[in-house]
Amino acid sequence: MVSGVLGFDSVVLGTTGVLFLSLGIYVLSKNHRQKSSVYFAIAAFSLAAITLLEVLIENTSQADVINLAIRLHALASMMCFGTMLALSLELDTSMDATRRMNGRRAILVGVSTAGVIIALMMDGRPQSWSGFGTTGGLSVMVLISSISLLAGASIKSYFQARASSTDETFRSQCVILSGGLIITLAGVESIYMGLGLGGLITFSAICFLATEGVLIHLVVVHKLFQLPDMDGRGMQADGDIIDPALTGSTLLIESKDTRPAYEMFIQELSKGKEGMIVTRTHPDQVRETYEIGSSRTLWLCSQPGADRVDPLGLSILQNILLEHMRDNKNGVILLEGVEYLVSENSIDKVLRLIYTLRDAAVISGAKLIMPLDTSTLSIKDQALIEREFTVMTGFSVSD
Incomplete structure (x- = not known):
């Protein structure tokens, strides 16, 4: 009782x-x-x-x-x-x-x-x-x-x-x-x-x-276990046929140095575009090094916290980036740390992420900039990524 x-x-x-x-x-x-x-x-x-x-x-x-x-x-x-x-x-x-x-x-x-x-x-x-x-x-x-x-x-x-x-x-x-x-x-x-x-x-x-x-x-x-709210919605095309040349673009900068990619990103910001950065570098260091304004920065890190994404959570990262493209037409995204994503996941999973983001960029009119150290990939995997991008060495187009 x-x-x-x-x-x-x-x-x-x-x-x-x-x-x-x-x-x-x-x-x-x-x-x-x-x-x-x-x-x-x-x-x-x-x-x-x-x-x-x-x-x-x-x-x-x-x-x-x-x-x-x-x-x-x-x-x-x-x-x-x-x-x-x-x-x-x-x-x-x-x-x-x-x-x-x-x-x-x-x-x-x-x-x-x-x-x-x-x-x-x-x-x-x-x-x-x-x-x-x-x-x-x-x-x-x-x-x-x-x-x-x-x-x-x-x-x-x-x-x-x-x-x-x-x-x-x-x-x-x-x-x-x-x-x-x-x-x-x-x-x-x-x-x-x-x-x-x-x-x-x-x-x-x-x-x-x-x-x-x-x-x-x-x-x-401390907002220890919080990430940005996401509704999981994806991108949809308005028409049946989309001409990539008239909409977004996807740029692959093959270099061990990420500075060319950041410089290109900053150039896009100067045109009034809304930017987002995904990086392996601590966001405070990125802001100290580059003039990225109010661009949102996501840190690839297994430690939880605000604006951090676990490298194993590719679906979370994908949803955040798709949401940015949907809400910011003609925006720009810098995706740094693909090598880290590959080391933490299978290459097939990372390729699916890249393909999805590439298609979404074309549909939304966004620009996707991705620096990549190709020495970390096999020739086959490098080729699979390159065929989805306009390949650049520094700022010289090499496609």
Whole structure:
């Protein structure tokens, strides 16, 4: 039976749980295509389950309900720290893409399996104002040890991601994420260890409230998991036959030096065109080097954040560029970093992206400028790209 009036501690936990749930939904609504956003949302949903289940456990006397809630609580705890570890691997660019992908899969499968096993082992009873203890000591020890190991591995990975980045904003975000994870770990473990402050509020409620503040700060203030909103609409031709010479153009500048491409891009901006840049160079460095005005800059980077695109998310990149072409007729796009995209994806996927962008540029009247170091490609792949572009060496047309 659930009590009719909730105590202050339960109100705090319930409110925090609703906020965790809302935060996860918010992140998914901003960018549901990026894996890091999905992992963060799952962790937020797990935290919502942890806090709301604790409210249920504190306010019911039915043994079967308590036992079920404790089992679900243990599973949610494992999923929370497991997905946080998967998120940390997603951010750690010191590992190659294949290792990160395989590592994430192994973690999610392993954590889900272990979580179910531990949950089935759990059995418990509520303890007023001090979390809840369990009668199965071994299962509690296994759970606490497991989430501690997951949290430790996550923090290590966050600091590896921090060490591999020169972006001071992202480096600070890694520290904040680690701090939030430590607070969360303290809150969850305090429940199973029966720690409390007495009086109106438990130690776990304070920890979860602090965790909520940290995560809201990262998402709302730092915009950690946000990318531009996209509706996924593509380009459509107004007629059956389009003469490329009368509409857009696609220029391939074969050079190890990207400066000729940027100079051509700046020339197009001087004609009043709206520009967008996709680059492997940090946007701040691009703006310091070139007069690109208010042109939007997307950074090819596996670390999440505003105006960053994961190199593995080719569909995201494609949608952003198609949207720019649709909304800015006769605009100009500089696509730098094709070599990086090829290294992170198969050449076939990158070619499909290039072909789609080429067709969209012709249809919309936009200009697509793409610098390319051909020494990084095979002769066959180079030929497949060249046949879709007007090839230039520096500023001398060589087609």
